[in-house]
Amino acid sequence: MKGNVQIRSQNVNLYYGPAKVLKDITFDIFDHTVTALIGPSGCGKSSWLRCLNRMNDYIAGARVEGEILIDEHDIYARDTDVIALRRNVGMVFQKPNPFPMSIYDNVAYGPRLHGVRSREQLDGIVERSLRGAALWTEVKDKLTSSGIGLSGGQQQRLCIARAIATEPKILLMDEPTSALDPMATARIEELVRDLKKNFTVVIVTHNMQQAARVSDFTAFFLLGELVEYEVTTKIFTAPDDKRTEDYITGRFG
Amino acid sequence: MQELNARRQLEADLSELTRMLMRLSKMAEEALARSVWALKNQDVETARNVLDKDDALDQLTGRIDVECMNFVARFQPLGEDLRTVTSIMHMAVDLERIGDYGGNIARAAIELAGKELMKPLIDIPRMTATLSEMLEKAMSSLERREPALAREVFPLDDLVDDLEKQIMRELLLLMMERPQRIEQATLLLNVARTLERAGDHITNVAERVLYSLTGKVIRATDFRRPKER
Known part of the structure; x- marks a missing residue:
């Protein structure tokens, strides 16, 4: 199942001011796979996810040590174009957050x-993205109506369509279903x-x-450390680390 | 990171499932031991008694199956909990089969009762005693969460296989001497073969116990002597 390494995290430490929230995170994520990040609240999984498109840049006092390579390019290097990086690394958040504008826009x-700028090109992108997010058939006749008017689940798929419209290689999802019904x-x-046919997906989930x-693949974070990273079936049936076992069986968390 | 309350119910239910399985194991063990005793002592009543109890054994197996499904539906277990509950489902099937074997032997005992035995039965009861020991080791291993005990089951199955071969050779010789013995000898051969199968099922049970405790797929063959070619 392992393909090419798309994301390489090497000895990543993250500080918020004096607090060290990520400790020496080292692992590789492969292209065209879905990787789940699990762990109790405050374990660092979302912080690490946010490192991947440099969202932590906005937090005062945040400092990243170590290297994160995407397609072998160090995204914290001086010559990194952060706008281009974010086009390449899309993100979907916990609460659907469509812009207050039409579905199309x-x-x-x-x-x-x-x-x-070309209308024709944009039409193509909008349709392709909405199809990619499995929303097209539901909204194709009301593309001009507001995105806010959709149901929660539809809004989240609209956000996914928006995230894939720039044709990123990587899609980050931070608890994308925690606000949705079954x-x-x-x-x-x-x-x-x-x-995952078209993207590499990294998803944070509490479920x-x-x-x-x-x-x-699943990565289990605890207290800022990466405890275990393995094929998902192994993590959930027979993990190697006692802490992973205790977490997945609900002994803590 | 204190123990969550949510685990209390899960652990209580899982312990109850384990207790049910141990009860089933005891019933299966008794079915074998009593049917072989009935065979040896030509006691029809004991044999009938084994057959009467077969329903209870089947019912308990069915209950374990349903309760395991309920457990999965309610707790959606993962890790060791998941391994344990799926293993219990498998082990219940193996144990039920062993109970059925007890029934088969009881029928043989009824057929043989009142007819003179061609030889005193020695190795067949020895097989049964070994099977009881194997079952007890497997179940204690599960209850006490001690993998080492389950591993001790595997070499004992070699002993069961040896006894079956010995019985076959002996009966073959006796049949060659006097063809009139063929009918009874065939019946006893079947009993020995049945007990050998029961050993295989107990070996499966021990493998499952080890999987649920360690998360590793352990093959009995790693703990047994190499097969003769």
Whole structure:
């Protein structure tokens, strides 16, 4: 199942001021796989995810040590174009956050920002992205209506469509279904499995069954450390580390 | 990181499932031991008694199956909990089969009762005693969470196999001497073969115990002497 390394995390330490929130995180993520990050709140999984598109840059006092390589390029190198990086690394958040504009404009926002002007080209991108997010058939007749008017699950798929409209290689998802009902969750999970054909997906989830269902690999974080990173089926049936076992069986967390 | 309350119910239910399995194991063990005793002592009543108890054994197996499914539905277990509950489901099937074997032997005992035995039965009861020991080791291993005990089951199955071969050779010789013995000898051969199968099922049980305790797929063959070619 292992393919090419897409994301290489090498001895990554993250500090928020004096507090060290990530300790020596070293592992590789492979392209066209879904990797789940699990662990109790405050374990560092979301912080590490945010390192991947330099969202921690916005936090005062945040400092990253070590290297994160995406396609062998150090994203913290001086010559890194952060705008280009974020085009390449899309993100979907916990709460669906469509822009207060039409469905069409939500999806076209990113491509426009990156200079796509032709209506025809934009139409193509919007349709392809909405299809990619399994939303097209539901919204194709109301592309001009507001994205805010959609249901929660649809809004989240709109956000996924918006994230993939710039054709990123990597899609980061930070608890993308925690605000959704079971049906909407099931649709997103189905979509996630589908998305890995075209993207590398890294997903933070508190739902262990979800991690077991959608991911190929699972990384277990605890107290800022990467405790275990393995094929998902192994993590959830017979993990090597006692702490992983205790966490997945609900002994703590 | 204190123990969560949510685990209390899960652990209580899992312990109850384990207790049910141990009860099933005891019933299967008794079915074998009593049917062989009935065979040796030509005691029809004991043999009938084994057959009567077969329903209870089947019912308990069915209950374990349902309760395991309920457990999975309610707790969606992972890790060791998942390994244990799936193993219990498998082990229950093996144990039920062993119970059925007890029934088969009881039928043989009823058929043989009142007829003179061609020889005193020595090795067949020895096989049964070894099987009891194997079952007890496997179940104690599960209960006490001590993998070493389950590993001790595997070499004992070699002993069971040896006894079966010995019985076959002996009966073959006796049949060659006097063909009139063929009918009874065939029946006893079947009993020995049945007990040998029961040993294989107990070996499966021990493998499952080890998997649920360690997470490693352990093959009995790693702990047994190499097969003769």
